[in-house]
Amino acid sequence: MNETSDSIILDTAERIFSDLCGPQTVNEAEAGKWPQALWDALQESGLPLASVGEEWGGAGASRADGFAVLRLAGRFAAPVPLAETLLAGLLLEKARIPVPPGPLTIAPVVAKGAVAVSPAGLLSGRARRVPFARNAAFIALLAGRGEERFVALLPREGIGLSPGTSLAGEPADDLSFDGLAAARLAPSAIEEEALLALGAALRVQQIAGALEGILEQSISYAGDRTQFGRPIAKFQVIQHNLAMLAGEAAAASAAAQAALEACGKERIDVAALAAAKIRAGEAAGTGAAIAHQVHGAMGFTYEHSLHHRTRRLWAWREEFGNESFWAIRLGQLVAARGAEALWPTLAADL
Amino acid sequence: MTISFRFDPVSLPEAAKALRQEVRAFLRQEIARGGFVPGEGGFSREFSRKVGARGWIGMTWPKRYGGGERSQLERYVVVEEMLACGAPTRGFSTADRQSGPVLLRYGQEEVKEAIVPRIAKGELCFCIGLSEPNSGSDVFAASTRARKAAGGYRVNGRKIWTSNAHEADYMIALLRTSPATGENRRYGLSQFLVDMRAPGISIRPIINLLGRHDFNEVVFDDVFLPDSYLVGDLDMASKQATDELAFERSGPDRWIETFPALVELVRSAGENPDERLAEGIGRAVAQLMILRRMSISVAGMLEAGKTPMVEAALVKDLGTNFEQSLPDKVRLLAPPPQEDDPDANDNRFRAALRHATLIAPKLTIQGGTREVLRGIIARGLGLR
Numbered sequence: 001m002n003e004t005s006d007s008i009i010l011d012t013a014e015r016i017f018s019d020l021c022g023p024q025t026v027n028e029a030e031a032g033k034w035p036q037a038l039w040d041a042l043q044e045s046g047l048p049l050a051s052v053g054e055e056w057g058g059a060g061a062s063r064a065d066g067f068a069v070l071r072l073a074g075r076f077a078a079p080v081p082l083a084e085t086l087l088a089g090l091l092l093e094k095a096r097i098p099v100p101p102g103p104l105t106i107a108p109v110v111a112k113g114a115v116a117v118s119p120a121g122l123l124s125g126r127a128r129r130v131p132f133a134r135n136a137a138f139i140a141l142l143a144g145r146g147e148e149r150f151v152a153l154l155p156r157e158g159i160g161l162s163p164g165t166s167l168a169g170e171p172a173d174d175l176s177f178d179g180l181a182a183a184r185l186a187p188s189a190i191e192e193e194a195l196l197a198l199g200a201a202l203r204v205q206q207i208a209g210a211l212e213g214i215l216e217q218s219i220s221y222a223g224d225r226t227q228f229g230r231p232i233a234k235f236q237v238i239q240h241n242l243a244m245l246a247g248e249a250a251a252a253s254a255a256a257q258a259a260l261e262a263c264g265k266e267r268i269d270v271a272a273l274a275a276a277k278i279r280a281g282e283a284a285g286t287g288a289a290i291a292h293q294v295h296g297a298m299g300f301t302y303e304h305s306l307h308h309r310t311r312r313l314w315a316w317r318e319e320f321g322n323e324s325f326w327a328i329r330l331g332q333l334v335a336a337r338g339a340e341a342l343w344p345t346l347a348a349d350l
Numbered sequence: 351m352t353i354s355f356r357f358d359p360v361s362l363p364e365a366a367k368a369l370r371q372e373v374r375a376f377l378r379q380e381i382a383r384g385g386f387v388p389g390e391g392g393f394s395r396e397f398s399r400k401v402g403a404r405g406w407i408g409m410t411w412p413k414r415y416g417g418g419e420r421s422q423l424e425r426y427v428v429v430e431e432m433l434a435c436g437a438p439t440r441g442f443s444t445a446d447r448q449s450g451p452v453l454l455r456y457g458q459e460e461v462k463e464a465i466v467p468r469i470a471k472g473e474l475c476f477c478i479g480l481s482e483p484n485s486g487s488d489v490f491a492a493s494t495r496a497r498k499a500a501g502g503y504r505v506n507g508r509k510i511w512t513s514n515a516h517e518a519d520y521m522i523a524l525l526r527t528s529p530a531t532g533e534n535r536r537y538g539l540s541q542f543l544v545d546m547r548a549p550g551i552s553i554r555p556i557i558n559l560l561g562r563h564d565f566n567e568v569v570f571d572d573v574f575l576p577d578s579y580l581v582g583d584l585d586m587a588s589k590q591a592t593d594e595l596a597f598e599r600s601g602p603d604r605w606i607e608t609f610p611a612l613v614e615l616v617r618s619a620g621e622n623p624d625e626r627l628a629e630g631i632g633r634a635v636a637q638l639m640i641l642r643r644m645s646i647s648v649a650g651m652l653e654a655g656k657t658p659m660v661e662a663a664l665v666k667d668l669g670t671n672f673e674q675s676l677p678d679k680v681r682l683l684a685p686p687p688q689e690d691d692p693d694a695n696d697n698r699f700r701a702a703l704r705h706a707t708l709i710a711p712k713l714t715i716q717g718g719t720r721e722v723l724r725g726i727i728a729r730g731l732g733l734r
Binding site: 219222223233234236238239240242243244246247250251253254255257258261271272274275276278279282323324326327328329330331332334335336338339342343345346347349350 | 355357359360361362370430431434435609612613614616617619620621622623625627628629630631632633635636637638639640641642643644646647661664667668721723724725727728730731732733734
């Protein structure tokens with residue numbers, strides 16, 4: 001199946017990010033100022049829930065469109081919970097719960113079975129490092145009762161919140177639920193593993209976008225910066241470093257496509273998804289290191305915007321399972337199938 | 351600014367899936383009857399003819415030249431299945447990948463009609479005459495000279511590092527027909543078909559560090575080439591020689607060469623490896639899956655009539671670096687050998703790892719060094 005995206009949606013998204021998501025917006029967001037104008041513009045265009053069905057409150061676009069918006073958001077280091085809102089929307093849609101407007105987030109993102117739901121429908125437990133929790137209007141929660149899984153939707157207000165930040169300086173708050181009632185509660189067809197995989201797929205899109213961003217930024221910087229009497233882009237060693245950065249960006253882009261297709265299968269293709277998150281995570285690390293080396297001391301300042309993307313790359317590679325986590329999972333899966341199945345497994349990916 | 355490379359998403363057509371099963375059945379049958387030992391690769395004219403008879407050489411070529419008029423993606427599936435099991439493809443792979451397409455695109459009609467159908471039948475083995483003693487990565491410095499003579503050209507000089515020259519029936523050679531000009535150092539080169547049995551050609555083996563005879567030095571002593579053997583425009587071959595590399599640089603052969611070592615690692619890991627070993631296997635498999643996607647994407651773009659030079663260079667750079675680094679990763683992940691275990695698996699593992707380790711250095715040299723590739727990518731990024 002070929003997953004392609006609609007250029008009108010992407011043009012709209014790119015215009016909004018270009019107009020409303022400059023470096024100043026990103027810095028202000030880290031200082032605690034919610035980028036209301038950016039969020040409003042995105043929401044008015046139906047972008048946060050692009051690929052959620054219309055009957056559930058989304059825009060009814062393809063999965064490819066929803067993912068491509070995230071990739072652009074990554075390229076612009078957009079400091080808004082687009083991935084989290086889409087993930088919450090997909091979880092709610094699956095549980096046949098109408099998706100409320102406004103920024104959303106999702107829990108758990110770290111530990112399995114963190115929040116329990118009582119027979120009376122009350123939630124208790126803790127969820128750690130929930131992205132953008134303080135900015136969210138509602139939280140979609142995957143809660144457990146024994147082996148059963150439920151999706152709970154509840155307003156952010158009223159949930160105990162202890163603030164924290166990610167490596168990127170974005171909110172990553174701890175939440176505590178002490179016998180709170182959900183606004184909506186429904187059995188979930190999705191378990192923690194699938195939620196983690198979906199979240200990983202979305203992070204891969206963002207990583208691919210941010211790597212495109214730092215490649216553009218690095219090429220442009222190397223052309224402007226003069227040392228030893230010529231632009232540093234003219235030095236072969238810089239050219240080779242940028243060629244390697246391009247390779248990592250290209251690999252992350254292929255990983256983003258793999259993650260998209262892995263989510264399009266009847267059951268998420270864990271092997272392909274794992275491969276995508278591992279490779280994108282490696283690309284994030286290698287790519288960010290090259291971009292910084294090219295930028296020299298300038299890129300290490302707060303003033304320069306390179307860190308908007310590189311810090312997000314370092315945060316995103318770690319979230320929803322890092323390279324090590326998914327590699328163990330993928331390695332176990334491959335080993336269980338045996339040596340003779342290794343090639344057929346690889347060849348079945350496309 | 352927009353990024354100047356793009357990997358189109360692609361999926362293999364249904365026809366390719368059925369074809370894959372057909373190729374696997376053929377390979378199983380050949381292995382079962384002792385036609386070849388899987389994993390050893392190598393050269394076999396008998397195997398070449400069988401593959402040709404199946405229609406799996408020149409699959410994308412026009413039917414009037416013996417081709418199958420099938421897609422690049424179908425061809426990709428056939429090639430990767432053969433390489434994945436280490437079939438002896440050396441007798442036809444160069445002609446199938448490069449020489450046939452070059453002849454079809456630039457060759458003279460009488461030559462195309464005489465030669466190309468025989469390639470498709472698996473009857474002809476080709477080699478590539480690019481490198482010379484003083485012209486390695488600097489391909490356009492070639493000085494082996496083709497001088498105009500009555501009815502053709504006379505060739506004098508030497509080619510070196512020519513893989514399979516000692517087995518090949520023909521070479522596609524890049525020869526100097528005019529001096530380079532001050533403004534264009536790429537001017538003055540022409541491509542020719544060379545009959546390897548022509549008088550005046552002598553081939554000297556160069557034994558590689560595995561102790562094997564793969565590449566050669568080829569000496570031309572007043573070798574006559576008829577006019578019809580000129581391939582493409584006189585003096586203007588640099589563009590056609592570089593376009594050819596988009597085909598050479600992106601295929602499965604650019605990431606799969608050390609794959610057998612990973613297969614044997616998985617075998618010796620057993621069903622339930624510890625986390626360290628599982629992680630190492632998982633990381634390698636992830637690299638392979640994503641590389642393969644990029645490589646297939648290039649095949650898809652070739653199919654769409656594009657010339658994805660930069661994308662092909664990116665795939666080869668990433669692919670060869672990966673396949674080169676794999677043996678060392680496998681070495682360090684390997685479970686320790688058990689003294690009391692007279693295990694054939696361990697022997698298989700050691701043999702595969704030894705082979706992969708020894709071939710590793712060449713992987714980032716052949717078909718364009720890592721440094722040359724990164725220069726091509728840098729040019730694509732607008733840096734030079």
